[in-house]
Amino acid sequence: MGKLVVVKGDPVTGTDLHNVSGTNAQGSAYAGTGKFAYNGSVTAEPSDFVSIGGTPVALVTSGSSLGPAETATGGHGPLSGKDFSAPGPAPNSPVSLLDTPLGAGAPSSGAGSGLLTVDGVGVLLDGDSFDTCGPAPTTAASSVAAQGQDFVTCAE
Helix, strand or coil: CCEEECECCCEEEEEEEEEEEEEECCCCEEEEEEEEEEEEEEEECCCCCCEECCEEECECCCEEEECCCCCCCCCCCCCCCEEEECCCCCECCCCEECCCCCCCEEECCCCCCCCCEECCEEECECCCEEEECCCCCEEEEEEECCCCCCCCEECC
């Protein structure tokens, strides 16, 4: 059985990595990285030619963005980071995110169908990986789930 085709608005979830700063328990300045949950959706550059049920199909050239609650004060806020890494003790909460803008994601290399294309561009399939926001996009740490339609599938 094939995989469902992804459409605009389908969720992209996973983890991304950001540069952060703060103060550790000893009162020293901290600078390092921390992991944050990525909760977004396919929003950018869907097909302007092919739709399923009136919703544009997502392509390997499409992008994702964080949901409205995933701002620097929300899901990507100072208290939301984990797995901090840097020399020395981890920072106290809160930390400051140093990366801007937040939210952009793009399909990882190798994502998309090799069979189904729109004007030569691969169509995204359920479970395809995404590189999500950070100082250098966090490679394949997120994935897309086909939820906007449940009747068009494609073999990989």
